[in-house]
Amino acid sequence: MKRILSVTLLLAALPALAQDLGTLTAETKKAVLPVIPKVVSAMQEAVAAQGVAGAIPVCKETAPQLIKAKRQETGWDIRRVSLKTRNAERATPDSWEVRQLADFNIRAANGEKPETLEKSEIVHIDGKPVFRYMKALPVADVCLKCHGPVDGMEAGLPAKLAASYPHDQATGHAKGQIRGALTVKRPL
Numbered sequence: 001m002k003r004i005l006s007v008t009l010l011l012a013a014l015p016a017l018a019q020d021l022g023t024l025t026a027e028t029k030k031a032v033l034p035v036i037p038k039v040v041s042a043m044q045e046a047v048a049a050q051g052v053a054g055a056i057p058v059c060k061e062t063a064p065q066l067i068k069a070k071r072q073e074t075g076w077d078i079r080r081v082s083l084k085t086r087n088a089e090r091a092t093p094d095s096w097e098v099r100q101l102a103d104f105n106i107r108a109a110n111g112e113k114p115e116t117l118e119k120s121e122i123v124h125i126d127g128k129p130v131f132r133y134m135k136a137l138p139v140a141d142v143c144l145k146c147h148g149p150v151d152g153m154e155a156g157l158p159a160k161l162a163a164s165y166p167h168d169q170a171t172g173h174a175k176g177q178i179r180g181a182l183t184v185k186r187p188l
């Protein structure tokens, strides 16, 4: 029984190893990317219904919860990261992610549309193959309310943000810049 099980597991693993980058990318995008428009529309609705300060929980709780649900559904490591974090504890990128975020900024400066920026690669972590995927999160109009220049923010909001995030670096953005990225690590 044990042998049958291990043979079955081996056979199940083979197609994954044989998968090419294109297939892995397509599967990962299909599973993970629907989270992005969900967060953006939740944010637009919350700002309209509750005002800017009342919408803070969408970026603070709703987005992490939707990502957590995807993590549980897929078994993959999924996070939000940024070069200029508001919550450094949650969103500090590792060295591979830093490189891709820097590259996204260069690609955007060279004329690529921010909403199309993504990167896929198979890397080795501790000798094991891991598929990595990153998708840029551009700054839309609604994002500016909390990630735009501090002097343009609603009265009281800078103090409110500073109280929770004394080391906030996630302000001063312009529309179309890259706020951060959604990042996926999927063991093969």
Ligand code: HEC
Residues within 6 Å of the ligand: 039, 040, 043, 047, 052, 053, 054, 055, 056, 057, 059, 060, 061, 080, 081, 082, 084, 085, 086, 087, 088, 090, 091, 137, 138, 139, 140, 142, 143, 144, 145, 146, 147, 170, 179, 180, 181
């Ligand atoms: C109502 C205020 C508000 C708006 C509007 C807002 N955010 Fe945020 N954002 C926050 C807060 C607060 C955090 C910190 C969340 C946490 O504690 O993990 C955050 C964190 C993030 C992070 C995680 C990385 C980091 O810096 O900690 C990303 C990515 C992000 N926001 C993107 C966006 C995008 C894209 C939009 C527009 C669709 C947006 N935000 C709109 C308040 C906001």
